[in-house]
Amino acid sequence: MSDATLGAATRKAAGLKAAAQEASALKAEKARKLDAEDPLAAVRSSFVLDDTVYLDGNSLGALPAHVPARMADVIERQWGELRIRSWEESGWWTAPERIGDRIAPLVGAAPGQIVVGDSTSVNVFKALVGAVRIAGDGRDEILVDAGTFPTDGYIAQSAARLTGRTVRAVEPDEVPGALSGRTAAVLLNHVDYRTGRLYDLPALTSAIRAAGALAVWDLCHSAGALPVGLDEHGVDLAVGCTYKYLNGGPGSPAYLYVSRDRQDAFDSPLPGWNSHVEPFGMRGVYEPAAGAVRGRVGTPDILSMLALEAALEVWDGVSMTDVRAKSLALTDYFLECVDAYVPEGRAECITPYDHGRRGSQVALRCADAGAVMRALADRGIVGDFREPDVLRFGFTPLYVGFADVERAAGGLGEVLGEDLGEDLPEGLRG
Structure with missing residues (x-):
């Protein structure tokens, strides 16, 4: 490859990378704004969460933080001390x-x-x-x-x-x-x-x-x-x-x-x-x-x-109207970020875009769905997949935030775009 060709390829790659970084920064800023305006944001602290983006609440919801202490009382006092009396005294x-x-x-x-x-x-x-x-x-x-x-x-x-x-x-x-x-x-x-x-x-x-x-x-x-x-x-x-x-x-x-x-x-x-x-x-x-x-x-x-x-x-105190509004906003934003981050042709949305026909889940069809989901898990993004080729992402409005959504879509874009670097000169891939 000539020096001129290599230079052109380098400039093209640098330009694409800069554009992607700018788009990502704009999406991340929008996510911060949406999280700041979220009426359900405070409920997130009621759950045991970590740095993982957890989008599998449509299979198993996260743990509410107060449950372990409550269960300790059930086991130690109600069962351990009151025993059979708990059927009446504890309301079993x-x-x-x-x-x-x-x-x-x-x-x-x-x-x-x-x-x-x-x-x-x-x-x-x-x-x-x-x-x-x-x-x-x-x-x-x-x-x-x-x-x-x-x-x-x-x-x-x-x-x-x-x-x-x-x-x-x-x-x-x-x-x-x-x-x-x-x-x-x-x-x-x-x-x-x-x-x-x-x-x-x-x-x-x-x-x-x-x-x-x-x-x-x-x-x-x-x-x-x-x-x-x-x-x-x-x-x-x-x-x-x-x-x-x-x-x-x-x-x-x-x-x-x-x-x-x-x-x-x-x-x-x-x-x-x-x-x-x-x-x-x-x-x-x-x-x-x-x-x-x-x-x-x-x-x-x-x-x-x-x-x-x-x-x-x-x-307690949560409005189902707010829950539905946030569910639709989360799934809308995820679809928006997927459109921005995922290479064209690599994934097909099979969830309706119409709000009246959409639950709180987004399903994408793509090749090697199982491997893709495992790669996402390695990046701290948890969803699941269904055979043979469906990625499922569940959005639980009580604890999923818009920053989670942006990070998940960005990670998906990285995973599905990994093979796109094969045509670049060696040293510019990755």
Whole structure:
């Protein structure tokens, strides 16, 4: 290579680097301004965080800082000293409904309609079979979201075998046209776990109920990230986990919502002594308790349940309107920074840009997604990926800041741009 060619290449590389540094400085300054104006910024200090950019709250939320001390009391005093007395004196027995009432305002429900306990999968089973039983014998088909989280599909198939129904998978947007007099229940995800697509819960619920069927919603990727409006929109039954945006801890118990107007008819496929009208009567014939309590089964998982109860205190005084506004602002800014930092053609956004169709997650499709995410983790940026080629970034408004967003997009740009230096002369790469 001639000296003139080398000099031109050097000047071009230097110019590109200077332009990139200027763009980065502008983005970082904008992030500082947005963080300074954030009405939820103070909530960040309620969590145990470090220098890692944590964008995987859509899989496991961060630890609220006060939970360890609260759990020490549960273990040392309530369990260690009071022992069996804690079922009454420490309120263990009423925890499933009490904690359900703490979750209720976060999903737009009045008290007395949510019970906490069991896993999401178990609650999907209870809700779906219960919905089919309410619908009656004349309706022999269950509709299920074609792109649903696999377990929901498995459970729908099992529920169909148990109740003598059939299952038909449809895209959520196609549900109104697929409904008929045969439809017993429809199981849908509020936010798609893979793409972050938000579905129209009010319109779909209205269509389902107008057809005489029951709407069952999976809220795992929406509760704690955006308003849901269960009561307002006439949802029949809903389920959700608590370890994502609700920050309840790994494997924290899920919850079941049964609307007040469906509670008397709700016939759980898993009746247990905890949901009996007289639980300590030990009677041989099952008679369900009134209200949401009939969603209980057996002895609740007290340790994880009380950790969840403590974790939910971070929501005191938090407006879901502010949460949604920040969620959209964070994801907007991430997309803006990705456009600025990521080399053209290296990643494709599969999350809707439209606010009305976006949850609190951005999903990007790119080659070697697993290797890309591992390289990001090496830079202190944590998201996750789904086979075969999807990068997922979850934005928890309570503790993710705009500086985190800018740093994550910058790191992604570095990782995806590493191969672009191969055409430069040796010594100018890197």
